[in-house]
Amino acid sequence: MADKQTTATASLRLFGRLARRPKTGHSFSPIFPVSLSSTGHSAEAQSGTDFGQKGAPNGCSRDRSHDRPAIGSKSRRPCYSPTCAITFDKERNELAQEHEYTCRIAWTGNRGDGTRTYRGYDRTWDVVTPGKPTIHCSNDPLLGGDPTLPNPEDLLLASLSSCHMLWYLHLASNAKIVVHCYTDDPLGVGEVHPDGSGQLLRATLRPTIVVAEGTDIGQAEAIHHEVHRYCFIARSLNFPITYAPTFEISAG
Numbered sequence: 001m002a003d004k005q006t007t008a009t010a011s012l013r014l015f016g017r018l019a020r021r022p023k024t025g026h027s028f029s030p031i032f033p034v035s036l037s038s039t040g041h042s043a044e045a046q047s048g049t050d051f052g053q054k055g056a057p058n059g060c061s062r063d064r065s066h067d068r069p070a071i072g073s074k075s076r077r078p079c080y081s082p083t084c085a086i087t088f089d090k091e092r093n094e095l096a097q098e099h100e101y102t103c104r105i106a107w108t109g110n111r112g113d114g115t116r117t118y119r120g121y122d123r124t125w126d127v128v129t130p131g132k133p134t135i136h137c138s139n140d141p142l143l144g145g146d147p148t149l150p151n152p153e154d155l156l157l158a159s160l161s162s163c164h165m166l167w168y169l170h171l172a173s174n175a176k177i178v179v180h181c182y183t184d185d186p187l188g189v190g191e192v193h194p195d196g197s198g199q200l201l202r203a204t205l206r207p208t209i210v211v212a213e214g215t216d217i218g219q220a221e222a223i224h225h226e227v228h229r230y231c232f233i234a235r236s237l238n239f240p241i242t243y244a245p246t247f248e249i250s251a252g
Contacts, residue, residue: 103129108136124149142192153188157203160241161186163233164205164224171223171230178212180250200239208246217247 109122123139124146139145140153150158161184172179184207192198211220224243228234234241 103127153190153200156200157186157188160203160231160233160237161205161207163231164227165207167227167230168207168209168223171226172220175219175223177215177220177223179209180212181208181210183208202240202242203237204242204244206244206246208248210248210250213249215247215249220247221245 104127105125106128107125109124111121113120115121123144125137127135127137136149137155138149138151140151141147145151165182165184169179169182184205186203186205188200188203190198190200205224209220211217224245228241
């Protein structure tokens, strides 16, 4: 019994050393299998860092991508893992690795007078995360947004659908199911209350999946119901998600 306790104590000390944040100029690479857990907030968000510039139009028009080390430089952590910490997942009774994810949102709707009047500004913005393509966005067309641009609801559905797709492909590969093509047209249903508040009530993923000849369609369909155990986005949402897949057999 004493030997087991000594071993457990030594293991916890090892994980404690691994959990320490790396010194400046060094990235952290886990050397053990990790479990998936919820994300935290960026260091900049915690410190209240203002991405804007005093005196600049809109307060946020300055391109500050050069304020951070360039991607690939030794002083920048890998973009997939800005920071790491070892936590204990009580639900699963196991160690987990916590990551932080960041993005940068820049409002582009200032016509000159800011938000002086309700109809005097546009509800448009860019996702301008350094090192990634810019995404031009607007609000829901039902609220006067630009219907040609993605809105938050579009982006949420896209995140849910793409996360589900990636895990589906992973699990299908593990099950020796060959997928040749995967497209999805997810449907989200929301409601708006008289005071303007609202929420998404449910979502249905409706992928069309082309699989190799001889595939067990029942097994291929069942994988969809396994994905919710792993998908970061689905596990973070509080509305029901259902699946209505369509399968086709590859002609090749």
